[in-house]
Amino acid sequence: MRGHNQSLPERPPENFVLLGVSDRPWLELPLFVVLLVSYVLAMLGNISIILVSQLDPRLSSPMYVFLRHLSFLDLCYTTTTVPQMLVNMGTACKTISFGGCSVQYTVFHWLGCTECVVLAAMALDRYVAICRPLRYTLIMHCALCRRLVALAWLSGLGNSLVQVALTVQLPYCGQRVLNNFFCEVPAMIKLSCADTAANDATLAVLVAFFVLVPLAFILLSYGLIARSVLRIRAPSGRHKALGTCSSHLAVVSLFYLPAIYMYLQPPSRYSQEQGKFVALFYAIITPMLKPFIYTLRNKDVKGALQRLLARTCGLCGRGCPRCGPRQPRRARVRTRESMATQ
Template sequence: MWINNQSSLDDFILLGFSDQPWLEMPLFVIFLVAYIFALFGNISIILVSHLDPQLDSPMYFFLSNLSLLDLCYTTSTVPQMLVNLRGPEKTITYGGCVVQLYIFLALGSTECILLAVMAFDRYVAICKPLHYPIIMNQRRCIHMATGTWISCFVNSLVQSVLTVLTPRCGRRVIDHFFCEVPALLKLACTDTRINEAELNVLAALLLLVPLTLILGSYVFISRAVMRIRSAESRWKAFNTCASHLLVVFLFYFTAISMYVQPPSSYSRDRGKIMALFYGIVTPTLNPFIYTLRNKDVKAALRRALTKDFWVKTR
């Protein structure tokens, strides 16, 4: 029922939530609303970060990178999900699946390292405030961001190739709503222990190492904050880090529970729920987490709604 006469035998069938058809309409509405909010929130942060001179700092440079990443993250999966939820077919072309796998992996890896870079930025700002302009100069920030994006897209190329080349013996029914490594490896008709070992090593490097650096940075930040005598200054320092910590928790908790395990133990329902969190929920919530807890961003958004702001940026 998912394939018509024009469907290619190379196409993949994404089961998604077809085993519970009563869920498809409510999920379509939820995903569509979430996607609209993700587009609006992330585009807003990108625009104000680049156009408002009061947000011209490394912190907002990396925040705009995160928003661009989340914007691409949701766009790589949600439109196809919406089509499959409402259409009679549940297919994705072979090329579309490969591209989706590559982009999703690349962006997920980039977010892992970018969150660590943002933690380092907060560490320098709070623990070494006098050296902050020198250490986090514009050139270094651009190099750090560029290096993060390039290295993660290269890593994704390796993982994607190893996953795609795994023999499937004609199997093409993916029990997921998008093309992801654990779900694709379940289609393999050969021993996948090498792939699993490679996936676990790279997942450990890209998830656990940056997370360790993030936690280490916040240990030093906590010590520095506790030495601040002014309660108001302590609260301000804490508040600038709270949003980042919440984003880190939301992303890493779901990603680690998904990828730092053998794909052979992959649970379809658990995998779908975790993928919804780090693929849709987190990218949608990120801009609002940063906006609601950040006075500078809220003030910049208010200024952006005025006519004078756009006249000055021309």
């Protein structure tokens, strides 16, 4: 019976314990407030970008199609990790089930790899718009945009499925404590008691491919854009060309710098405490900042938001500072009739 019991496969643990962002209890309340406010702002900002780009016909260019998908990715990013963090901070039992943990790191890696490809597609769109403006509508047509978006989602899903297939089979030998605030593939690999050389190699190769290849493409695109911008003699034209790229460059920096720190530095230099705060930055702070970056640096998005607010104020009958107080219905009818008779 003893030999028979030893030959049975090990069952995965029912749940994991998440240590959270910090081991200092007095930090939990301030972190809870910051995370809750950041989550609400991220949700409102990204939903606003999606609604504006969907409802305003002036924002139908490929750039805003990609921006809509980017905002949807950020919505899913924050929803994948932050609600579980808030629940754990508000309760004494800081656990997550094995199934919930598997779903969390599956979706998280899927979204991360998809965003890498979407950012590269946005760089291609900016390159064609600035360096090939006369052929922009011929090159960046709707079919190409759909293919690029489909490539981003399917490639990210393929990478995530490979990681899940290798990670979900790992034995944990009773170890259930994750020194993190959410489930992630590197943390799960470190927790395993088996030989994880194949998992480490696969993770390194796939992450390097999805991080470095799109990043190299983005840098090449902006190198060609910079060369074209330097040829523009008029300062106003040069400023306009740079203005269309500044918001995208800021988002690329916010996304890639933490990702490179988390996944591509040598393990000997990796600090778990610093890694948790970096992961917190790109899991919640970056999705919160992106809508503000695109809104403040993009005149088209600001104009679309103002038109949407004006339309909303007109429908509710309260008026707004931009369009003035809303007139009564009879006054509007008399105004239309007087204009028709003139």
